[in-house]
Amino acid sequence: MDFPIFHLDFMGNRLLIAVIAILHVLINHSLAVGLAPLVTYFEYLGWKNKSEELDQFARRVMFVGFVITTSLGAMTGVGIWLSASLVSPASIASLIRVFFWAWFVEWIVFVTEVVLILIYFLTWRKSLRSEEAKRKHIKFGVALSVFSWITMAIIVAILSFMMDPGSWNQTKSFVDAVFNPVYLAQLAFRTPLAMFMAGAVVLLLIVIFTEKGTTFRTSVTKTTSIWILSWSIWVVVGSIFYYNVIPDMMVNNLSVAVGTMEFSNWYDSLLIALGIGVSSIVAIALYALTGKSLPLAISVLPVLLSFSLLTVFERAREFIRKPFVIGNYMYSNMFRIDEYPLLQKEGILKHATYVKHKEVTEENMVEAGKDIFLLTCSRCHTSHGINSVVSKFQNMYGSSELNSDAMVAYIQGMHNARYFMPPFPGSEIEMKALVSYIQKTKEYPIPTEGAQESGVSVSIQRGAQ
Numbered sequence: 001m002d003f004p005i006f007h008l009d010f011m012g013n014r015l016l017i018a019v020i021a022i023l024h025v026l027i028n029h030s031l032a033v034g035l036a037p038l039v040t041y042f043e044y045l046g047w048k049n050k051s052e053e054l055d056q057f058a059r060r061v062m063f064v065g066f067v068i069t070t071s072l073g074a075m076t077g078v079g080i081w082l083s084a085s086l087v088s089p090a091s092i093a094s095l096i097r098v099f100f101w102a103w104f105v106e107w108i109v110f111v112t113e114v115v116l117i118l119i120y121f122l123t124w125r126k127s128l129r130s131e132e133a134k135r136k137h138i139k140f141g142v143a144l145s146v147f148s149w150i151t152m153a154i155i156v157a158i159l160s161f162m163m164d165p166g167s168w169n170q171t172k173s174f175v176d177a178v179f180n181p182v183y184l185a186q187l188a189f190r191t192p193l194a195m196f197m198a199g200a201v202v203l204l205l206i207v208i209f210t211e212k213g214t215t216f217r218t219s220v221t222k223t224t225s226i227w228i229l230s231w232s233i234w235v236v237v238g239s240i241f242y243y244n245v246i247p248d249m250m251v252n253n254l255s256v257a258v259g260t261m262e263f264s265n266w267y268d269s270l271l272i273a274l275g276i277g278v279s280s281i282v283a284i285a286l287y288a289l290t291g292k293s294l295p296l297a298i299s300v301l302p303v304l305l306s307f308s309l310l311t312v313f314e315r316a317r318e319f320i321r322k323p324f325v326i327g328n329y330m331y332s333n334m335f336r337i338d339e340y341p342l343l344q345k346e347g348i349l350k351h352a353t354y355v356k357h358k359e360v361t362e363e364n365m366v367e368a369g370k371d372i373f374l375l376t377c378s379r380c381h382t383s384h385g386i387n388s389v390v391s392k393f394q395n396m397y398g399s400s401e402l403n404s405d406a407m408v409a410y411i412q413g414m415h416n417a418r419y420f421m422p423p424f425p426g427s428e429i430e431m432k433a434l435v436s437y438i439q440k441t442k443e444y445p446i447p448t449e450g451a452q453e454s455g456v457s458v459s460i461q462r463g464a465q
Ligand code: HEC
Pocket: 260, 261, 262, 322, 323, 332, 333, 376, 377, 378, 379, 380, 381, 387, 389, 392, 393, 395, 396, 411, 414, 417, 418, 420, 421, 422, 424
């Protein structure tokens, strides 16, 4: 392991990435990828029907998208890569090597998208000056929609590659990495979902921006409902397509992913809840189609439901990939599968750069154990915070004295006990050191510090200088 270990012992490292990433995806899908084409469509309809009111409405909706995507959206976008690089530098390093050109193109496409959104929103009023200007402006809307979609399409290649790299594991080819077995299905799911979510947002904005009882409100509500209903069919088709390409092992993980372990029996009810979520939005859209005005309390529901749905979906996607961070290549603890035989024989400390001790001895059991905990468990567990390893063992063995032999035996087979956990990458003595550390930290519950707090130790191997 060549990186110092960043660690947050209260909230856990997984949650740090999850909060930033989910916020970003919610904004990206609903207010960029989905909203740009919907607003452009409204603008086009306004131009075609010579309705200045519709044009103004489209501009106000775009204002919301513009402000949120260029502030919170952009910040969380950068935040994802920052937090992921802190928490899992080895996997990001691998992904950069595989997807270098994709990222390079992504950067250009993203900058273009930002320039286009600035032009599109800031030149809106000017576009009203002439027929020619309006036509040109609508073309910018189309270009913005295309570029927003391409940024998502590139990132989805990386996300789906992490789930199942397919033949890349043998060929190591860039094209195989991009067109991995999950890619097109995931894109076919996210695209209509983004459109669907944008429709939900606009349904709410209609209630805020337009006057009750007007024919204008009725007509935009109808247009938006038709938009939602047309895309909902593709959301369903896309989700079935997607579900079918997820590797079997991951489908098995799904019940733990949707709830946590204790809630895995609730899995069926959660799936039903998801079904109810989609059907409720469809029902609301159908109701709105009749031309009746939606009360604010109801029009907020599609936003809440579709945002919760995407949140559950992202959590599930992140979880079911486990024990891998990159399918069949690298485990979530950042050790590659092909490193395992050597490390299990010689130990991880010997091959790690930023550890205090290169070898476990009777005297350094606890100190070495701390480094082993950081290296092998801390990407998913804390010692005393969320998903605390101490309380996990206590739940299993009761809160009295934890039995060392039973713990070592558990760690030896942890990947069989729970297939979302990677096998222990180190040697047997390192398991014992880890157990000593867990027992010690149970007795004296001090949060485990990451490298950002405690600094790094670089130990030079005996004999080497
Ligand atoms: C890839 C992520 C990951 C890694 C790495 C990981 N775990 Fe876990 N572990 C989990 C998850 C997720 C759970 C279940 C949490 C829940 O939903 O309750 C879990 C549960 C456990 C449990 C309770 C199992 C049960 O049946 O009740 C123990 C004990 C445990 N982990 C120990 C460890 C130890 C020790 C390490 C390091 C050697 C480790 N884990 C590494 C993800 C991981």
